[in-house]
Amino acid sequence: MSERPRLTVLSGPSGVGKSTVVAHMRQEHPEVWLSVSATTRRPRPGERHGVHYFFVTDEEMDKLIANGELLEWAEFAGNRYGTPRAAVLEHLEAGVPVLLEIDLQGARQVRESMPEGRLVFLAPPSWEELVRRLTGRGTEPPAVIERRLEAAKIELAAEPEFDMTLVNTSVEDVARELLALINVV
Ligand SMILES: Nc1nc2c(ncn2[C@@H]2O[C@H](COP(=O)(O)OP(=O)(O)O)[C@@H](O)[C@H]2O)c(=O)[nH]1
Numbered sequence: 170m171s172e173r174p175r176l177t178v179l180s181g182p183s184g185v186g187k188s189t190v191v192a193h194m195r196q197e198h199p200e201v202w203l204s205v206s207a208t209t210r211r212p213r214p215g216e217r218h219g220v221h222y223f224f225v226t227d228e229e230m231d232k233l234i235a236n237g238e239l240l241e242w243a244e245f246a247g248n249r250y251g252t253p254r255a256a257v258l259e260h261l262e263a264g265v266p267v268l269l270e271i272d273l274q275g276a277r278q279v280r281e282s283m284p285e286g287r288l289v290f291l292a293p294p295s296w297e298e299l300v301r302r303l304t305g306r307g308t309e310p311p312a313v314i315e316r317r318l319e320a321a322k323i324e325l326a327a328e329p330e331f332d333m334t335l336v337n338t339s340v341e342d343v344a345r346e347l348l349a350l351i352n353v354v
């Protein structure tokens with residue numbers, strides 16, 4: 170039986186490469202279970218309901234919150250996001266490593282409710298590179314990018330709250346480090 174925590178939270182500013190790193194990691198290790206969040210954000214091209222997110226209406230999100238169905242939730246850059254509680258607990262009880270990819274506010278809530286979880290901060294190699302990645306992804310209009318960069322300043326300042334930091338210079342390296350942390354390899 171592993172002594173390492175089986176709940177891992179990955180946070181970091183929008184555009185740092187969280188989704189890219191996690192996708193890379195899961196290509197080779199699909200046994201790492203990634204929680205699928207609910208969000209009121211509209212799907213980007215190629216995003217699928219139930220795979221990338223559960224895309225819900227404001228009313229549906231209200232109900233999830235009111236019924237206590239979310240382990241944590243937060244408003245980020247004008248949309249709400251939350252982690253469905255039941256699936257996380259089921260996987261942990263079954264001994265499956267659980268990964269949450271959530272924002273700073275969510276990470277703080279998990280620290281309170283599940284202190285055994287490990288909080289990992291994914292940092293960009295530099296501010297300029299973060300701006301380049303977020304802009305280069307081409308999924309948000311300039312006003313939304315601005316809003317996300319404002320949030321990024323707050324998130325970067327909170328890095329010391331995390332158990333550890335990984336700098337996303339190389340996707341392959343970070344994916345490997347993350348796997349070692351989760352204790353899969
Ligand atoms: N608190 C919380 N944050 C979430 C959740 N799901 C996603 N996020 C975070 O919300 C932020 C915006 O996510 P998204 O719109 O998909 O943009 P992206 O992460 O830049 O691709 C990111 O920091 C995500 O990690 C969740 O269930 N709870």
Ligand SMILES: Nc1ncnc2c1ncn2[C@@H]1O[C@H](COP(=O)(O)OP(=O)(O)O)[C@@H](O)[C@H]1O
Pocket residue numbers: 181182183184185186187188189190302303305306337338339340
């Ligand atoms: N290590 C890296 N080097 C260069 N570009 C990267 C790296 N990691 C991610 N990217 C690129 O940065 C952009 C944002 O990555 P993404 O995974 O969508 O970030 P996040 O999920 O943190 O918002 C994408 O275009 C992605 O291809």
